[in-house]
Amino acid sequence: MSSTSSERGRATYTPQEAKYLAAQEAPEFQELRRRYRRWVLPVTAAALAWYFLYVALAAYAPGFMGRPVLGNINVGLIAGLLQFVSTFGITALYVRFADRTLDPISTGIREKFEEGDL
């Protein structure tokens, strides 16, 4: 992704600006952004799709949702509780991913950036 193509009327940058532009172009940073986005964007999309599927079933298939499974516990209740399970699960997985994968890369970039090595 070239970042300056659509900018007009600016040939020079202050040292501070140049520093951020260079950091943005750095391979480590590109890697961090790629990994972050590749995780959060599909997972958010999937979570929203699952939520709206649930909403659509509740709105347009109440008969299916009302089908009893165990005693008075029906499909709708289980589907609702599964929304809790998926929310808790995604939360736990994201924390693991961010702590193990994102934090080491971003800490490295921050340290290099603050020392002016990037």
Add this chain to the structure above:
Amino acid sequence: MTSAAATDAATVLAQEAEAVGNPLLNLAIFMAFVVVTLVLVLKASKTNKSASDMYTAGAAFSGRQNGVAISGDYLSAASFLGIAGAIALTGYDGFLFSIGFLVAWLIALLLVAELLRNTGRFTMADVLAFRMRERPVRTAAATSTLVVSFFYLLAQMAGAGGLVALLLNINNRGGQSLVIAAVGILMIAYVLIGGMKGTTYVQIIKAVLLISGAALMSFWVLSRFGFNFSEMLGQGAEAGAALEPGARYGISGITRLDFVSLSMALVLGVGGLPHILMRFYTVPTAKEARRSVVWAIWLIGLFYLFTLTLGYGAAAIVGAERISAAPGAANSAAPLLAFELGGTLLLGIISAIAFATILAVVAGLTITASASFAHDIYAQVIHKGNAPAGKEVRVARIAALVVGGVAILGGIAANGQNIAFLVALAFAVAASANLPTILYSLFWKRFNTRGCLWSIYGGLIITITLIAFSPAVSGTPTSMLPNVDFSWFPLSNPGIISIPASFLLGFLGTVTSKEYNAAKYAEMEVRSLTGSGASRTALEH
């Protein structure tokens, strides 16, 4: 409790038809909460001097503390009294609120909290204005912050009025207005004396009380049914709380669509609620912001699981007819359930918790609204970042007074309005006017000032227009103005139109303007993902 004792309780209740429990006891327990929190707030006031102290408590809270405070800021009277009542009266359809309110937090966790913490310092506008033309964007962001906070405040204050009717046995409007004013004055005191630190303490205490109160009641309810969840559901269903969806939203094609529209606003609104966003600035780093949201998700999720037991339990034990007949109707389900379980003492405790809930939420909203006015409008737009030293904090304090005054007057006027409707309105505005610009700003390189302005103002105007001409405002017996009819928009919830429209306007505004600041975008992106140069303490900048 034996059935004979239950009958006794019912007789007692029938004898004093207007009030249950002992208003003096309710008041005494609530006053104890006020005294304890005021002492803490006074302690916090020693370090409430700079703008950073006032708005973000010097960014010195830990992720866990902030997570508990977030749940205290988020779980409002609408969540506690509103959802328990909705489940008790309509069954499954009430539970749908719980799910939307929880799943919404994934957007805050995955897309917003950490990036926002790294990029901004005090307000939502800090992030939106970062790489745009500052003054117009800040003005727009502050406007939508004030609108969302205002509707949310109205809902809470109106809820306070309804609660008083039930708990303090004050049935005339004048008396209720007086109590709304007292709640407002207390909230202003918390904010002025304790700033964000004091407010955070209040929210933490309230969260602990609310969640343990709900846990205690759920346990108690289940014990009545031999810990047989299915049995409790069955008895709740016999009393009228349906087990399958549709009792409330399944009536016609319009109500179904209305429900889908409401669900959109709920799930996309949280990431745009300014008082929640501001809480992410009270921790020192993005990692702590992540921890905050994780704590908040667990606590909020746990609480919403309890609402299921509280709702069906209230239907089974109290019964739908008694709930509907009580002053405060659906909102009285949880307090009446407390009375049935633990008599006047538990009712007193639960009532005090409900009041504390309202107080903590309105204090958080007041801080957010006053910070947005003082920091965005006064310091940045009017003084272009060069406000006289110390002046910004003074303006913030005056703004808190004004916001508090408006909230009191608005709350008195809105007393008796449907709380859930007012909260849904705040969510719809947040999802339409705020979330699209936040996401575009953080994730779309090309996004610019025009896109930002079109999306915020467009989202605001469309949402409010559609609501003004919806059946929620006029034309039906349950409308805000039941005697006139100027509605032409069929849905009570505008989200299904206003949210996509706002995303589209943001896109169209952006592609029709050539503005793009590569250097600022680079700075924002590097900062947001790595925390380089992010404000960590009050000393920077």
